[in-house]
Amino acid sequence: MAEISSFTMADLADVTTPRDVFGKVLIELAREDSRIVALSTDLMLSTKLKDFAKEFPGRFIETGLTEQATVSMCAGMASCGLIPFFATFAAFATMRPCEQVRTDIAYPKLNVKIVGTHAGLSMGPGGTTHHATEDIAIMRSMANMTVLVPSDMIQTVKVVKSAAEFEGPCYIRLIRGAESPIDIYQSVEECPFEIGKAAVIKEGNDVTIIAAGAPVVQESFVAANELEKEGIHVRVIDMASVKPIDKEAIVKAAEETGGIITVEDHNIMGGVGSAVAEVVVQERPVPMKLVGVPDVYSTLGPPDELWAKYGLNSSSLIGTVKDFLKKTK
């Protein structure tokens, strides 16, 4: 097995979703660092911590359905020198124990990593109770919290590794990923991810799309490549580090392309679009369009159909870009 920092897609041949990547990378990291422990609230199988549990019996802690106490426990563990990774569905990682995260972990800047899987609309038929379209807004609004939203398998490797390597509270958002989103990056060495830094995955000067997470980064990338064929040059920025956000990349995009469209599998209130807008309005105002769930409780259905319904697939995005250009240029 290669070192994590030189992983390529070949090292991920045995897994199919970013969740699996999380489970796999955490094992590698735990082999190197005995302070890492993993906690599950009855979702070990879904969050892919099963192999971790098998390999590290004393370092995997199953606490049953007890999200609030578990988050506070993580705080206690971190305050005594451990690095707890707590994984559950994004809806239950960020809403049930919200205050515990804020007061017990974020305020004292404890070294706890919270991993929310099945985020956005990716729990499709699970419906409103299981959709997580508020998690970025919630976690982003807590001071001291780092919020990372990887889009593909390789980027997930890098995000999990980076989260383990810095000291402080961190939220990692993953989708269920049953539909295997396309790979943007082929190897960890090629993947430019860094906390606080955005990656331009396609150049262009007509307009910028800023997206974070699967499947919207992929859908934006596909849409931009289609538009390129029609002579519309769209810059696409992968904003996997939602907090801290890369202000420079946003200001540069505003200056050079004159307009920004944000795309997120999240409520348009408080998420990636809001984070970008906070920079744009204060640093370099340009027209913006926020694409996401339009402040409603999302309906249920297969994830692909839901993403299409809320305008997050490439074909809708093509139309959105054209409308935006018509209105603003």
Add this chain to the structure above:
Amino acid sequence: MSEENREKLALELERKAYKLRIMELEMMRDSEASGHYGGSMSVMDILTVLYFKVMRVDPHNEDWEDRDRFVLSKGHACNALCPVLAEKGFFSRDILPTFNKLDSPFGMHPDKNKISGCDASTGSLGHGAPIAVGMAMAGKYLKKDYRVYVVVGDGEVAEGSNWEAIEIASHFKVDNLCATIDRNKYSLDGSTEGPGVFKEGGIEGTMTLEPIDKKLEDFGWHVIKCDGHDFIQLMGAYDEAARTKGRPTVIIADTLKGKGISFIEDKYEWHYGQFTPEQYKTAIDELTATLKRLEQKSA
């Protein structure tokens, strides 16, 4: 009711429960849905007794303010609830195969805003019991004689919100409330009881419940233990709950996860999954054979 009539009724309800299990699988097969097979089969007999013997609800007047309230706190068993509500007459069974499809009222978890006859949107575990306590306390305040029923999963019991609700209900002597714990011995990651270690692919001991009867008694609840697949016992338990004054009642129903489909019975791996067309056939054949046996018994 005479003993003979009671036995007759019990048998009739048991037939109904098997018919409903078949309806559920047909719904899931026809909508090509994945879902929670284990916990929907373990709870089906409880739902059948509640909806077809115990509860006062009117499918033609779903908002009737004097109706008994029902909360399926283990909302992931929505695939059991939907056929029950259809059979009760809240909506046509013809629309069941939209289950899990775009904009359907029916999905993995019950949605009060969309499903006729559904009193609470659940699925995030640990919400149902406190909601039910609120409904029961509202009934007292409004001087209504309705009763409130909530079904909680045994893994779900661990949620702190449940223990707060347990305290509150006992503190306020909420005796128009009856909780049922579907004690099928498994949660999602494995068995509830055990040392909390990884074993054969799952966890042995996600969170110890036992002695759950003593714990609940100490919290001031009237506790009834029964076989959750014995219809005479279930009917008796709900009768006893209705007669109990001055404190809330909990029925700890001993059940089998996956009840009725032998290849998934007692297997935590079938908490959630997707049957192949062959597995649907095997399961429906087995349930149909059981139903036939029960029909012969009543003839």
